[in-house]
Amino acid sequence: MKVKLRIKRFERGKDREPYWAEYEVEAEPTDRLLDALHAVKWYQDGTLAFRRSCAHGVCGSDAMLINGVNRLACKVLLKDLGQRITVEPMRGFAVIKDLVVEFDRFMEKYRLVEPYLKAGSEPPAKERLQTPEERERFDDTTKCILCGACTTSCPSFWSNPDYLGPAAIVQAHRFLFDSRDEATAERLVVLGARDGVWRCRTIYNCTDACPRGIEVTRAIGEVKKALLLGKR
Amino acid sequence: MEAVYHRYDAVIVGGGGAGLMAAVNLAGQEVAVLSKLYPVRSHTGTAQGGIGAALGNVEEDHWEWHMFDTVKGSDYLADQDATEILAREAVETVYELEHWGLPFSRTPDGKIAQRRFGGHTREFGKAPVHRSCYAADRTGHMILQTLYQQCIKNRVKFFDEYLVLDLLLEGQRTAGVVALSIADGQLHVFHAKAVLLATGGCGRIYQITSNAHALTGDGMALALRAGVPLEDMEFFQFHPTGIYKLGILITEGARGEGGKLFNGRGERFMERYAPTLLDLAPRDIISRAIYRELRQGHGVEGKWYVHLDLRHLGREVIETKLPDITDFVRTYLGIDPITEPIPVQPTAHYAMGGVPTDVSGRVVVDEKNTVLPGLYAAGECACVSVHGANRLGTNSLVDILVFGRRAGRDMGRYVGEAELPPLPAQPEERARALLARLREGPNGDGRAESVAALRDELQREMMDKASVFRTGESLAEVREQVRALQERYQQVRVQDRGWVFNTDLVEAVELGFLLDVAEVTVEAALARQESRGAHYREDFPQRDDVKWLKHSLGRRTASGALELSYKPVTITRFQPQERKY
Missing domain, CATH: 3.90.700.10 (Succinate dehydrogenase/fumarate reductase flavoprotein, catalytic domain)
Structure with a gap:
């Protein structure tokens, strides 16, 4: 089938304003959008820029705004997008070129939640024990691939770029609810601060946007509950 | 544009499991990690089924059984001193990951869960054993994240989205690397005492692959261009x-x-x-x-x-x-x-071969295992060799961690003892010339070749003639085709003339790496007239220990030709036997 791609383009330091470019490619309905972007880049216009690597929804490189919603280009098939497809960079991050956005501040917020296990006690010679139920408690938030789809779909983030954002909170949740972690109080200070979880207005865009199916809004809600009522 | 200069004790090229594990073990030194992707995008994150270690959480298991399975799985080509280290240190490595917070799946009594995996057996081949420690089917994702988290904790310095273009040697010592900052096109010279190549695999030489687009054999090709041989490249695993x-x-x-x-x-x-x-x-x-x-x-x-x-x-x-x-x-x-x-x-799926190293991750450059001071390699781009002619599932994760750690520790020792060598004169010149050629094309005009077309052809021909089944005829044909593609690569010109996030240029550089790696793969496969592990020659269907129980070394000579030599396999505990399952 023939597919028309309408792609928002911009190059830092060269273009004053973004502009739209249109391309037409021949593709299979079961092709990924990423395949269509490659068809453009490899055989029509080598100047088109986007990130990608694993091409099956695990590395988190190719989150972008596709027909108005954040998706991974490698995890959405053309048959689900229609024959006219609009592709834009994620909203709320500065654009470097075309679909490539600045990730440094996003990663800074990830570092801010101190995303590593804090267990004060000496580890045993073998593994620390954890029941399957305790492990299940935070399973959902271990799936995060830091693609940015949730944070850049969040109106609270758009209006306040200092907000930690859903992705960083998901990563914090993963440690907050890990039975092996001993830094609950410290973590709650960061999460309860001015630009922490209370900026979330429970809009659910993040949950819709997550390509890993994480219930992001629910995870944020659990952190809010922990702040109000203590962790359970 | 002038190049930007940096000075570090150690530079790590690649932000996947091996590179990050080395970085954690070098924390406290002046170390920089250069990665062409954000490290959390690395291909370690796509590993699914688990990491092999004889914990014995579900049933009896011993590292000796793991070692035997690995040696037998390798079709007896693995070096057994290295395989013993792999199997022994796997156990402490898995516990270390757990202590760092890796969320393994659990047994009902709270221990790390383990499952069966191909070629892993109890009592030297009697029946499958539960040895693969897993976190659902995203074990690699959890390993990559846990290691990156430890790097954050230890304040490791990262240069994200830097593509390394050249490895610098001064005399017979390592002196650093030259890299392109993809975001703005700036060249950077990293002057360092030690360099670790940890760039992963090269699966993109084939048409059908599990490998990410980024897996273009960068570290292997950089080493080859610096005069280092590649070991056992004829062995490529198809999952x-x-x-x-x-x-x-x-x-x-x-x-x-x-x-x-x-x-x-x-x-x-x-x-x-x-x-x-x-x-x-x-x-x-x-x-x-x-x-x-x-x-x-x-x-x-x-x-x-x-x-x-x-x-x-x-x-x-x-x-x-x-x-x-x-x-x-x-x-x-x-x-x-x-x-x-x-x-x-x-x-x-996986290159068993790569840059030859000893068990400390030090790159060795000849049949006598002479060390090239300051150069290290670990993970899929390296060949220790623990996988021989065929890797067992779960052992790549063991490899990147065990030998990433060993490389990191030995680099720590080395940079404490060694002097910083001087930089070669005009260190960024070769890198600059490469970029200029790819941007300007042949003499500025003339008929330019397209990267995508050449790459498609390479991948198709390799799939057709140098994959699961090979013959002398198919390999001789593909050898000529790869040589012709190398010629045509000299005529490549990219479309994107800018410097900002020019992935057209990045892909052109990567194609050069792929061609070099494919060339050695084919040359070594054509020479090896036997069938062993993943290398199956229909015209030589038997394993031949008399002639071929040895590692190949493929090196680029000054004339540009490839030259093969061989070195012996280290055999300690297990004598080669017929391989039956």
């Missing part, structure tokens, strides 16, 4: 169960949990090829079996695939133990593995 046409990996863990393979006639064909281990035989054996079935017209509906059937496992097992692959199958094939079998075909 038996890639999703039909796409090559996306379906973990061996699916068969570890009880999944079965069927041909188009509904036969469980592995009964004929590996009567004891069946669907859990090593990957080389199953991939060949599938190819044989397909060639005999036993594919499903006459097509080039067989079925992986998980239906009998039931919804609970499939959704809790194999959630990610279930999602892949639903997304990309539109079928549900709970109710339908999965169409699979072998997919190019």
Whole structure:
């Protein structure tokens, strides 16, 4: 089938304003959008820029705004997008070129939640024990691939770029609810601060946007509950 | 534009498992990690089924059994001193990951959960054993994240989205690397005492592959261009169960949990090829079996695939133990593995060969294992050799961690003792000339070649002539084709003339790496007139220990030609035997 791609383009330091470019490619309905972007880049216009690597929804490189919603280009098939497809960079991050956005501040917020296990006690010679139920408690938030789809779909983030954002909170949740972690109080200070979880207005865009199916809004809600009522 | 200069004790090229593990073990030194992706995008994150270690959490197990399985799986080409280290240190490594917070799946009594995996057995081959420690089917994702988290904790310095273009040597010592900052096109010279190559694999030399687009053999090619040989490149693993046409990996863990393979006639064909281990035989054996079935017209509906059937496992097992692959199958094939079998075909997966190193990760450059001071390699881009002619599932994760750590520690020792060598004169000149050629094309005009067209041709020809089955004839043909592609590569010109995030230019550089790696792969495969592990020559179907129980070393000579030499295999505990499963 023939597919028309309408792609928002911009190059830092060269273009004053973004502009739209249109391309037409021949593709299979079961092709990924990423395949269509490659068809453009490899055989029509080598100047088109986007990130990608694993091409099956695990590395988190190719989150972008596709027909108005954040998706991974490698995890959405053309048959689900229609024959006219609009592709834009994620909203709320500065654009470097075309679909490539600045990730440094996003990663800074990830570092801010101190995303590593804090267990004060000496580890045993073998593994620390954890029941399957305790492990299940935070399973959902271990799936995060830091693609940015949730944070850049969040109106609270758009209006306040200092907000930690859903992705960083998901990563914090993963440690907050890990039975092996001993830094609950410290973590709650960061999460309860001015630009922490209370900026979330429970809009659910993040949950819709997550390509890993994480219930992001629910995870944020659990952190809010922990702040109000203590962790359970 | 002037290059920007940096000075570090140690530079790590690659932000996957091996690079990050080395970085954690170098913390406190002046160390920089250069990665062409954000490190959390690295391909370690796509490993699914688990990491092998004889913890014995589910049933009795011993590191000696793990070592034996690895040696036998390698078709006796692995160096047994290195394999012993792999199997022994796997155990402490898994505990260390757990202590760092890795969320392993758990047994009912709270220990790290373990599952069966191909070629891993108890009592030296009697039956499959539960050895693979897993976190659902995203073990690699959890390992990559845990290591990156430890790097954050230890304040490791990262240069994200830097593509390394050149390895700098001064005299016979390592002096640093030259890299391109992809975001702005700036060249950077990193002057350092020690460099670790940890760039992963090169699966993109093939058309159907489980490997990410980024896996273009960068570290291997950089070493080759610096005069270092590549070891055992003829051994390339095809994983038996890639999703039909796409090559996306379906973990061996699916068969570890009880999944079965069927041909188009509904036969469980592995009964004929590996009567004891069946669907859990090593990957080389199953991939060949599938190819044989397909060639005999036993594919499903006459097509080039067989079925992986998980239906009998039931919804609970499939959704809790194999959630990610279930999602892949639903997304990309539109079928549900709970109710339908999965169409699979072998997919190019793993390079057993690479930059030769000793057990401390130090690069060795000849038959006598002479060390090149300051140069290190670890992970898939290296060849220790623990995998020999065929790697067992779960052992790549063990490899990156055990030898990433050893490399990091030895680099720490080295940079404490060694002086910083001077930089070569005009260190960025070669890198600058390469970029200029790719941007300007041949003499500024003339008929330019396209990167995508050359790459397509390389991948198709390699798939056709140098994959699961090979012959002298097919290899000789593809050798000529790769040489011709090398010539045409000199005529490449990219379309994108800018410097800001120019991925057109990045792909052009990567194609050069792919061509170099493919050239050595084919040369070594053509020379090896026997069949061993993943290297199967239809014109020489037997293993030949008298002539070929040795490692190949492929080196680029000053004239540009490739030259092969060989070095002996280290055998300690297990004498070569016939390999049956």
